[in-house]
Amino acid sequence: MIYESIGQASATASRACIILSKDSLESEAAISLVDETKCKGCGTCIEVCPYEAIELKSEETLIEKVLFESRKAHINPIICKGCGSCAVACPLGAITPQHFTSGQIATSLETATVRIPTLKVLAKTS
Numbered sequence: 856m857i858y859e860s861i862g863q864a865s866a867t868a869s870r871a872c873i874i875l876s877k878d879s880l881e882s883e884a885a886i887s888l889v890d891e892t893k894c895k896g897c898g899t900c901i902e903v904c905p906y907e908a909i910e911l912k913s914e915e916t917l918i919e920k921v922l923f924e925s926r927k928a929h930i931n932p933i934i935c936k937g938c939g940s941c942a943v944a945c946p947l948g949a950i951t952p953q954h955f956t957s958g959q960i961a962t963s964l965e966t967a968t969v970r971i972p973t974l975k976v977l978a979k980t981s
């Protein structure tokens with residue numbers, strides 16, 4: 856058990872060294888984008904992002920001498936992994952995954968939630 860743990864720790868350290876030894880890193884091309892004209896700053900997408908890639912940024916707009924402040928979601932393209940969870944969760948459809956449609960992601964999630972109870976039933980009967 857101890858040898859296994861040491862082996863896993865060594866492997867992890869090796870992988871970390873590979874990353875740290877590079878001058879630059881390539882990020883995933885598949886990311887999601889926020890349409891700021893639709894975003895109302897509700898923060899729902901922040902709660903569902905498993906990589907903490909989204910933050911709300913404040914914006915100030917001066918209209919006829921009145922200063923309006925609004926918040927918009929901003930996705931960090933370096934951290935985003937393009938999983939699409941935020942796009943499905945956004946109540947206003949303000950987020951678009953670059954390589955999957957929201958419908959494709961929603962279908963994948965529906966399929967997964969249908970399959971998981973089936974797997975639990977199979978596990979109990981076996």
Ligand code: SF4
Nearest residue numbers: 894895897898900945
């Ligand atoms: S869930 Fe949609 S509307 Fe809400 S902050 Fe995120 S992008 Fe904006």
Ligand code: SF4
Nearest residue numbers: 904935936938939941
């Ligand atoms: S696509 Fe996934 S990783 Fe990227 S911002 Fe949305 S929830 Fe986070």
